[in-house]
């Protein structure tokens with residue numbers, strides 16, 4: 001190995017040093033230590049992986065000699081069914097990362113950080129915050145976070161302070177998809193991949209943007225004879241196990257879906273009984289869909305009409321044990337101006353083939369209903385009546401925006417406008433994960449007070465006035481979690497496996513510490529364990545049992561059969577009265593992406609991005625063993641269609657300059673047949689620039705450097721694929 005983080009030499013030096021220290025101190029020699037070490041007991045403790053793509057897989061942590069030895073998947077957890085992905089295995093090394101924050105830090109006059117005690121940090125932060133709230137009102141305060149099991153505690157804290165501005169990273173990830181399913185079927189269904197006979201996956205890559213249960217289910221379905229069709233401009237990891245890969249022109253999935261509907265309707269391949277009983281607005285669709293025959297779509301989306309006809313017929317002929325995957329981020333999570341309508345079209349194709357709540361189709365996952373603090377006699381703070389600063393939930397602004405997720409990338413804009421003055425950033429890193437970092441940095445710098453709660457000094461933490469170190473997930477207890485539901489509800493939790501190595505605290509203690517100085521401690525007069533037990537009470541489960549098992553199943557099992565939707569009509573809304581009232585196309589209607597590459601310019605491409613199996617978002621590039629895999633497999637390259645590359649006189653591995661209207665960078669190119677000619681594709685795990693992240697910094701590029709600040713008018717998402725770059729040989 002010749003990696004910066006762990007060379008053979010530094011490893012031997014460290015190991016030798018430890019042995020010398022032990023023998024010098026007269027405790028015992030290296031050989032003796034080795035014997036003791038081999039003989040020492042192994043503890044196996046169930047917890048939840050936080051490696052941390054929101055999947056929250058059930059795991060067992062093995063502890064030996066007071067150190068984490070390894071993790072293993074918990075077979076009972078339906079999220080991962082006994083497996084762990086490379087990121088989960090790699091992320092445990094973060095525990096021993098020298099870049100971890102070891103105590104609270106305060107920014108000094110000259111921009112460096114100095115350690116302070118927790119007492120001092122709490123005292124100074126709350127004094128400053130009290131003054132800011134007095135001057136500007138609690139609505140000038142925000143809390144931005146990764147939406148995890150502790151989220152309800154954060155809402156409680158912010159409500160206690162009177163601020164409505166609790167916001168998640170959703171507008172850079174999934175909100176267009178979630179909004180579309182909410183408007184259509186009243187919530188986000190899951191895919192019954194395992195039992196499906198025909199599976200179409202559009203711009204979703206469960207084998208690279210990993211969800212372990214989906215990977216396993218796809219393999220199982222395939223072994224049982226299912227056909228899998230992957231629609232992606234790129235030959236992704238899921239395409240590798242598919243029967244068919246359709247290299248669609250990016251941003252045009254809506255055209256493909258509309259023409260699928262056209263075929264299904266013209267040829268009467270739909271499920272009329274299902275449509276009549278459980279949907280509204282099918283008749284309206286009949287009138288519109290004639291505009292979109294495959295003859296039209298093939299010119300728009302680059303998939304030959306014969307294939308569209310065949311796939312539409314195949315899908316319908318396998319219904320209801322057939323589905324189009326509900327998607328996540330890639331094609332219609334937050335990518336394009338047409339993402340919301342694309343996701344609506346996905347929901348509608350599934351509806352007209354009648355697969356909702358049927359085996360092998362889509363189903364609403366079951367989640368446990370947890371108990372509340374009020375049931376334990378703890379008063380709840382009132383819900384602030386002030387509108388959210390980001391506009392989510394305000395009539396007339398982003399009509400389908402999610403109130404609880406808010407609009408994360410609006411925060412720096414609101415700071416620049418002087419509307420937000422102070423904020424907490426918890427477990428998220430907007431300076432690296434939002435588009436247009438220059439603008440984002442300017443926004444966060446403008447705040448009068450910024451406090452980041454992280455384990456390392458991320459790009460965002462590096463700009464903060466205070467950094468509060470959270471204990472690593474293996475060192476803490478979090479709130480009881482319902483994860484994502486499934487055919488039976490499951491509950492899990494993050495539980496402490498080791499004592500904290502440094503002067504760090506779990507979020508619950510951080511919130512408690514802040515609440516005293518802010519005069520809201522009465523809302524936190526309970527312990528994490530008491531809170532967790534209150535959540536479990538209605539389920540008749542004891543916290544002791546949950547801590548022993550790691551995962552407990554509860555409630556009834558999903559059964560086939562339509563259940564009323566959480567829509568006004570209680571049915572699947574193919575035509576949406578609400579959208580019409582808001583002036584939004586009530587049926588999915590074709591709309592071009594906002595920007596497109598210049599066909600006359602050989603250097604012009606759409607910039608796409610996506611996950612690789614060994615990294616999570618922008619947070620694992622600092623893990624030496626994961627970065628080593630990136631290097632070993634030569635993963636840090638910009639993908640380009642081979643023919644287009646050759647026209648630019650490029651060879652595989654050549655260095656190129658990538659430039660958009662707002663950004664510029666250099667990276668090696670990978671020429672491949674596995675990418676649509678109109679796009680280049682950047683793996684999304686790199687481009688870290690925090691100088692405090694020694695393994696990751698300045699390796700690779702991030703798509704965010706090139707993407708301007710956009711707000712989709714319907715959902716408010718960031719439209720991160722609406723960007724054209726020019727690519728030239730260096």
Ligand SMILES: Nc1nc2c(c(=O)[nH]1)N[C@H]1C(S)=C(S)[C@@H](COP(=O)(O)OP(=O)(O)OC[C@H]3O[C@@H](n4cnc5c(=O)[nH]c(N)nc54)[C@H](O)[C@@H]3O)O[C@H]1N2
Pocket residue numbers: 053054087173174202203204205206208209210211231232233234236248249250251252253327328329330331333335608609610611612613614615616617681721
């Ligand atoms: N290894 C790993 N796994 C993860 C994560 C991670 O960071 N790393 N993150 C987790 C999170 S937060 C998320 S949101 C999910 C994301 O999971 P996915 O949505 O599957 O992830 P992406 O890689 O963003 O996108 C999937 C595919 O969309 C394709 N794509 C891009 N544009 C278009 C388009 O216009 N049309 C079509 N048809 N395809 C397009 C990309 O080429 C890519 O292969 O993964 C989760 N799992």
Ligand SMILES: Nc1nc2c(c(=O)[nH]1)N[C@H]1C(S)=C(S)[C@@H](COP(=O)(O)OP(=O)(O)OC[C@H]3O[C@@H](n4cnc5c(=O)[nH]c(N)nc54)[C@H](O)[C@@H]3O)O[C@H]1N2
Pocket residue numbers: 050052145146169172173329426427428429430432433434453454455456458470471472473610611616617618619684685686687702703704
């Ligand atoms: N560059 C880039 N940008 C992206 C993406 C990408 O893949 N690359 N993906 C997009 C998508 S799909 C999403 S969901 C968002 C995600 O964007 P973010 O929400 O910003 O997520 P991460 O990049 O995972 O950053 C998580 C932060 O939490 C910190 N952290 C990790 N563990 C802990 C912990 O236990 N406690 C605390 N307090 N902090 C912790 C990490 O050090 C890191 O700073 O980004 C979007 N933008």
Ligand SMILES: [Mo]
Pocket residue numbers: 172173174329
């Ligand atoms: Mo995401």
